[in-house]
Amino acid sequence: MITLPLLILMVVVLFFFCRWFLGIGVGAPFVPLHHRDVEDGINLAQVTANDVVVDLGSGDGRILIAAAKRGATVIGYEINPLLVWWSRFRLRRFKNRTHIYCGNLLQADLSQASVIFIFGLGPIMPRVVELIRPHAHPRLRVVSFAFSLPGVPLLAQKGIAKLYDFKIHDSSSVGVDG
Numbered sequence: 001m002i003t004l005p006l007l008i009l010m011v012v013v014l015f016f017f018c019r020w021f022l023g024i025g026v027g028a029p030f031v032p033l034h035h036r037d038v039e040d041g042i043n044l045a046q047v048t049a050n051d052v053v054v055d056l057g058s059g060d061g062r063i064l065i066a067a068a069k070r071g072a073t074v075i076g077y078e079i080n081p082l083l084v085w086w087s088r089f090r091l092r093r094f095k096n097r098t099h100i101y102c103g104n105l106l107q108a109d110l111s112q113a114s115v116i117f118i119f120g121l122g123p124i125m126p127r128v129v130e131l132i133r134p135h136a137h138p139r140l141r142v143v144s145f146a147f148s149l150p151g152v153p154l155l156a157q158k159g160i161a162k163l164y165d166f167k168i169h170d171s172s173s174v175g176v177d178g
């Protein structure tokens with residue numbers, strides 16, 4: 001027989017399962033990139049040791065690891081605490097230049113970013129664009145995987161990795177994506 005406490009526990013577990021693993025009500029479910037796609041993104045953004053790389057929805061940290069291997073300082077925002085814990089563990093050898101925050105990517109501090117990665121679903125993208133715009137600067141490279149950043153000019157694409165140009169804000173420009 002299902003008692004009330006058990007029912008409440010089941011509802012709570014279901015809520016967090018839907019939120020953390022199916023991505024319902026957040027930006028995207030946890031669907032990790034293939035190694036090939038990670039490399040495409042890192043190469044497209046030309047990540048070097050001079051960069052501060054932010055991954056918005058950093059999952060198990062695979063993009064952060066690839067960027068850290070190139071010497072970059074890496075910052076992740078991830079809503080799933082289990083993935084935060086696991087990615088911190090995976091990046092332990094880069095501990096002195098790794099910061100992984102457990103929280104909503106829409107509250108990310110992008111003031112230090114020179115490279116931003118995002119692999120989120122379409123509905124969150126307009127808000128991601130508005131989050132990034134105030135931090136646009138000439139060296140900023142923004143790569144979105146699979147999904148477009150609406151109203152932002154597409155500079156280049158490699159596989160599913162798309163490099164966007166935040167220097168031009170005129171959405172009537174030729175090549176605007178989304």
Ligand SMILES: C[S@@+](CC[C@H](N)C(=O)[O-])C[C@H]1O[C@@H](n2cnc3c(N)ncnc32)[C@H](O)[C@@H]1O
Binds near residue numbers: 078
């Ligand atoms: C498609 S996965 C990408 C994971 C990793 N960046 C990669 O490329 O392999 C999206 C990740 O974003 C996280 N996420 C979704 N919505 C989020 C939000 N609002 N704030 C922070 N993280 C979020 C999910 O938990 C998931 O780990």
